Amino acid sequence: MAEFHALIIGGGGTGGALAHDLALRGLRVTLVERGEVTSGTTGRHHGLLHSGARYAVKDHESAIECIEENTILRKIAPGTFEENDGLFVAVTEEDVEYGNLLIEGCAECDIPTERLTPEQAWALEPNLSPNLIMAVRVPDATMDAMRMPLRFFATAIKNGAVIKTYTEVLDVIKEGGTVRGVRVRDHTSGKEYEIGADIVINAAGPWCGRIADMVGVEVPIRPSPGVMLAVRGRLCNMVINRMTPAGDGDIIVPQRGLSVIGTSSWVVDDPDDLGLPEDHIQTMYSEGAMMVPLVRKAEFRAAWAAARPLIGPRRADADTGRELSRTFKCFDHADEGVEGFVTITGGKATTLRGMAEAAADVVVQKLGLDAPCRTREVELLPFEAYYAIPG
Ligand SMILES: Cc1cc2nc3c(=O)[nH]c(=O)nc-3n(C[C@H](O)[C@H](O)[C@H](O)COP(=O)(O)OP(=O)(O)OC[C@H]3O[C@@H](n4cnc5c(N)ncnc54)[C@H](O)[C@@H]3O)c2cc1C
Incomplete structure (x- = not known):
């Protein structure tokens, strides 16, 4: 099977997981990342x-994907997650009303919940607001944004995948109506060259619309940035969520010695031009403090923005991105x-x-291969293996 060459564009978590999946299915895999x-x-x-649980009221598809993958990842990547659980907290009567919908929605999506009194919640998290009315415990967890996907990259490399970093796709090569490979620039040498492939997979996250433009096809993608604020001090040990529909500054994630408060949401056309609105940082302080008052006076450590790749109409009138689903989709452009x-x-x-499995299923079906997915069972190498010196 290794005679089939799959080329993946984009070295985020999605591209890394796809490289792992396709390598396990026996394909020759090259991934390029700018x-x-x-x-x-x-x-x-x-x-x-x-x-x-964050999506269980309005976005069942995404909620079900999350709980399924949450369970699988804990099994295939043991030791990666802080098994700290999450609390949804109500600090107003309006929050309590949403709490009832939350518990119902979670039950419909098979997400386990446990209703806690304020006293039980304060016993777990003493820094929670004195205005706390109720809390619901859910199986959230803290993960390291880089180390978790590195385990997929490390395992993919062990199984033969080639990962080319600092290698930017400049163009996609098309002959007639068929994509034959890509033209890239190696940013370490300045050299430009071509890489041929039997199939090219666009896993460029919020940049995937730009890659699709190179091919002349349409991907309905809406880059939607959000601001994150990290403050010094671990102000909670569990993930704290406000018991409201998704909104600004409604989640606090403890990360090592920091507490990270997020996020906001708007939409952009260019994922390389996000900015960092100061008023969004202030909103993270004020909304975060509604759940954990110590946030208000916590020492600033860092703030940044990143863009979600959300499926939605490109270049539509401005909206906030909140109304778009967090689900994923695989597009076979043969349809166009x-x-x-x-x-x-x-x-x-x-x-x-799960995204990688969906894409790899389409890839093997297009290549006419009988190669089932194995990533639900195969345990991943530790993240350190990514840095191991070859040989
Ligand atoms: C503020 C914020 C907070 C979030 N918090 C969470 C969270 O807590 N939990 C969670 O599960 N999800 C969270 N998400 C969502 C999650 O981060 C994304 O859905 C996910 O990281 C997307 O991964 P990806 O691999 O598809 O895209 P990316 O990670 O963006 O990867 C795409 C890659 O393609 C590369 N690329 C682009 N153009 C080219 C080119 N021409 N040639 C080569 N390479 C190219 C880019 O450099 C990039 O590395 C959050 C998102 C945001 C914005």
Whole structure:
């Protein structure tokens, strides 16, 4: 089977998981990434292994994907997650009303919940607001945004995948109606060259619309940035979520000695031009403090923005991105008359493995191979293996 060559564009979590999946299915795999691996959105996210509860009221598809992948990832990547669980906290009567919908939605999506009194919640998290009315415990967890996907890259490399970092796709080579490879620039040498492939997979996250433009096909992608704020001090040990519909500053994730508060949401056309609005940082302080008052006076450590690849109409009138689903989708562009080119996009860092499975299923089916997915069972190498000196 190794005579079939798959070329993946984008070294985020999705591309890394896909390289692992396709290598396990016996394909020859090359992945090209314009920077370091995880240097796009993946390395800058909140670090929350979603239970799916955040989406359980309005976005069942994404909620179910999250709880399924949450369970699988804990099995194939043991030791990667802080098994700290999450709490949804109500600090107003309106929050309590949403809490009832949350518990119902979680039950419909098979997400386990446990309702806690304020006293039980304060016993777990003493820094929670004195205004706390109720809390619901869910199987969220903290993850390291870079180390988790590195385990996929490390295992893919062990199984023969070639990862070319600092290698940017400048153009996609098309002969007639078929994609035959890519033209790249190696940013370390300045050299430009071509890489041929039997199939090219666009896993460029919020940049996937730009890659699709090179081929002349359409991917409905809406890059939607959000701001994250990291403050010094571990102000909670569990993931704290506000018991409201998804909104600004409604999640606090403890990361090592920091607490990271996120996020906001708007939409852009260019994922390389996000900016970092100061008022969004202030919103992270004020909204975070509604759940954990110590956030208000916590020492600033860092703030940054990253863009979600959300599936939605490109270049539509401005909206906030909140109304778009967090689910993922695989596009076989043969449907638009272009062979040999597939896009996988949308989703979450939590669903990287499931996204890879969906894309790899399409790839092997297109190549006429009988090669089932094995990534639900195969345990991943530790992240350190990514840095191991070959030989
Ligand atoms: C603020 C924020 C917080 C989030 N928090 C969470 C969270 O807590 N938990 C969670 O599960 N999800 C979270 N997400 C969502 C998650 O981060 C993304 O869904 C996921 O990281 C996307 O991964 P990806 O591999 O598809 O895209 P990316 O990580 O962006 O990877 C795409 C890669 O393609 C590369 N690329 C682009 N153009 C080219 C080119 N021409 N040639 C070669 N390479 C190219 C880029 O450099 C990039 O590395 C968050 C997102 C945001 C924005």
